[in-house]
Amino acid sequence: MKVTKDSIIGEVLDFDRETAKFFLEIGMHCLGCPSARGESIEMACEVHGTNADELVAKINAFLESKN
Numbered sequence: 001m002k003v004t005k006d007s008i009i010g011e012v013l014d015f016d017r018e019t020a021k022f023f024l025e026i027g028m029h030c031l032g033c034p035s036a037r038g039e040s041i042e043m044a045c046e047v048h049g050t051n052a053d054e055l056v057a058k059i060n061a062f063l064e065s066k067n
Contacts, residue, residue, distance in 0.1 A: 001015045001016075001063060002060065003041070003056050003059045003060050003063070004041075004056060005040065005041050005042035005045075005052045005053070005056055006040050006041070006042065007040065007041050007056075008037075008038060008039065008040055008041075009023065009028075009031065009036045009037065009039055009040070009041060009044060010036065010037035010038060012041070012059065013031060015063075016063060016066075018062070019059050019062065019063070022055060022058050022059050022062065023036075023044075023055075026045075026048055026050045026055060027048050027050070028044055028048055041055060041056060
């Protein structure tokens with residue numbers, strides 16, 4: 001899976017539950033709520049005042065390291 005700013009958080013978590021740590025690190029503690037399940041990474045980062053590009057890069061690096 002290649003994650004982008006438009007990726008839905010719920011889909012990323014369904015692909016690899018271990019990615020939750022990256023969302024938790026930036027203050028996204030409600031990963032199971034309906035909003036998080038249908039919200040894009042970019043939308044969530046705006047709400048939490050976080051850089052979406054940096055988060056996407058971390059998640060993709062993590063996923064690539066598992067291959």
